[in-house]
Amino acid sequence: MIVGIDHVQIAAPAGCEARARWFFGEVLRMEELEKPPALKRRGGCWFRCGAQQLHVGVEENFHPAQKAHPALKVKSMVVLKTALNSYKIPFREDTANPGAKRIFVEDPWGNRLELTE
Numbered sequence: 222m223i224v225g226i227d228h229v230q231i232a233a234p235a236g237c238e239a240r241a242r243w244f245f246g247e248v249l250r251m252e253e254l255e256k257p258p259a260l261k262r263r264g265g266c267w268f269r270c271g272a273q274q275l276h277v278g279v280e281e282n283f284h285p286a287q288k289a290h291p292a293l294k295v296k297s298m299v300v301l302k303t304a305l306n307s308y309k310i311p312f313r314e315d316t317a318n319p320g321a322k323r324i325f326v327e328d329p330w331g332n333r334l335e336l337t338e
Contacts, residue, residue: 228267229270229276230276230277231276231328232279232332233265233277233279233329234279234330237266237279237329238265238266240330241265241266241268241277245266245277251270252269253266253268253269263278275293285331288333290325290335292323292335295338311326311327312325323336323337324336
């Protein structure tokens, strides 16, 4: 029945769009996608993530997800770490899963993100 994942949505506070475009667009170099006109008034942003999408949606009474998280694949961990360092964005190395190259970072609102090569 299920054939894949179309998109993952993370929550953010109202007014998140500029920081979302900076973090996901500029820092992580994800292409922003145009939201359908009927959904634009809800706020947030959509980004291409390979064949899938990452949606940043506005949530009232927002609280960051500190355990649940999307895991985003990257081409080069070296390039990613260089970009994060250049923007002074802290990340945490993780070696708990042998054989996996991954780090954890927080988005501008404190949501946990896993980035894996």
